[in-house]
Amino acid sequence: MQPVVFDQADPTERGRAHGELWREPIGALADIRLALAVRRSRFGSTEHVQQAAGAHLPVLERHLPGLHAELLGIAEGANMSPEDIVVLNHYTDLRDVPPSAVGLPSSEAEQADADPGGCTSIYFTGVEGPVLGQTWDMHASAEPFVRMMSVAPKGTTQQSLCFTLTGCLGMAGLGQDAVAVTINNLSSTDGGVGVVWPAVVRAMLDAPSATDARERLYALPLSSGHYYTIADGRDFFGVESSGQRKVLTQVGPRAAHLHTNHCFDPVLRQHEAVPRGSTSFARLNMATTLYAQHRPSTLDELWTLLGSHEGAMQGQLCTHQDEVHGDDSFSRTCGRLAIRLRTGEVRAARGCSKNDAGIDLKMGRYNAPPALPPGKMSRFATVKG
Ligand SMILES: [Zn+2]
Structure with missing residues (x-):
């Protein structure tokens, strides 16, 4: 990797x-x-x-x-x-x-209830400052195509270190001005033609601050739903979107923020259809329980949490739904990503935590954020809704 x-x-x-x-x-x-x-x-x-x-x-x-x-x-x-x-x-x-x-006719989907994939994202501020990360859960057949890439155009001071797939513009990562973005898929019922979402992520990573990244997101027409975690060491914004709507559902750089693949916002819930086979609620319960039990405070501890196989199959954060269903079009954790904002360090892995412990990377071009001013650290997840 x-x-x-x-x-x-x-x-x-x-x-x-x-x-x-x-x-x-x-x-x-x-x-x-x-x-x-x-x-x-x-x-x-x-x-x-x-x-x-x-x-x-x-x-x-x-x-x-x-x-x-x-x-x-x-x-x-x-x-x-x-x-x-x-x-x-x-x-x-x-x-x-x-x-x-x-302008095309509709046909019935063959497997509309299959788990569409997911992702569990976790952010908190601990002894190393703000850290965030995610599992990337997708059809298991995507795993061999997971890559890391650094986009660092010559003659500029830009760099985006991206978790991606071969052929993809980038799915999550960190930019030169300490803007980190992770993503959770949401299934919307008000989808339409919009900007392809990996391009939205790349545009946000290039932004000079989390606030600017959030404004870029707000300015772009989207196709369907995602939850975007946007953090730069000073600010935190959690934005849920559907095809037509964007709602800021989580804020506050000192709080802990967890998210999976269903909307917290009551209005957006009217415009989503969580597939029947989704593990999203079970994973959010497990992530919240593990967070409260382990009180992670470092990137290492976040990494352990993201790779957890605790609990019933349905709620495991390192998910293996493809094995449950015997079908590689079902969801599996195809990779993990974690970011320490204060230092610009990134850990990435492909596949199950049992098989890949991860590689540690460091941004070459990085404007580290100042430490958050002293204040009370929130140690509990503030899951809204
Ligand atoms: Zn696993």
Whole structure:
């Protein structure tokens, strides 16, 4: 999981280098996700999924032209169509886009109740200052494609250290100005055509502060729901979104914030459909219990928590639903990420905690945040709702 460095100043060249380097795994993952998108969405065919994916390209170009160029570069380097790279990047959101939003007829999804994947995110301020991290739970067949990459364009002071997949712009990570972003998927019923969500993450990581990152998020049209953890060592914002709405549900850099894959906000709950097989409630219960029991205060302790197999299968934070169902399209913890904001250190791993203890990385370009002024540390999770 050593990060690959993409330092090309030109975004198209940077994407092309990404696409060329990982051409084979990008093709394999794009095939997997295209097939899953047909199976788990209301689009009736691969052509319809690709058509819907294509509708997202002009929206990306209009709002984030540099990341649009990078995505086209990935497609070119990997010898794939831009539409297939959108499917690879935007798979979890595409499933929630109603075909009518792109003028297509609906068909019944074959397995709409299957666990769509998840993620458990945890933030707290401990003896090392603010730390945050997440498990990344996704269809188990995604695990071989998990990578770390450092985007550090020559001639700039920018760097984003991203947890990602081959062919993906980035899913979570840390930027040069100490803006960290983690993500939890939410299943929305008001989905539409929006900016592909990994580009939203990258745009936030580049921001000069958590406040700016939050404003960037608010300014972009989205396709479907996510919970975004945004922290920079001074501020903390937890934003839940659906396709059409964004709500700040958690704030406060000293509090502990836990989240899984269902909305806390009562209005957003009206616009979500948590799939029947979801482990989200069980994982949130387990994360809250483990947090209260262990009172983690360091990145090491957060890491142990994220890799926990305590409890019944349904609630384990290191999840193995693919083994429960005997189907690699079900959810598994495909990776973990943890960030110590004060120092710009990042720990990352691929797959189950039993198989990968993680690698420690450090940002090369990093404007460390000042220590939080003295004050009372909140040691308990403030889970709202
Ligand atoms: Zn495990």
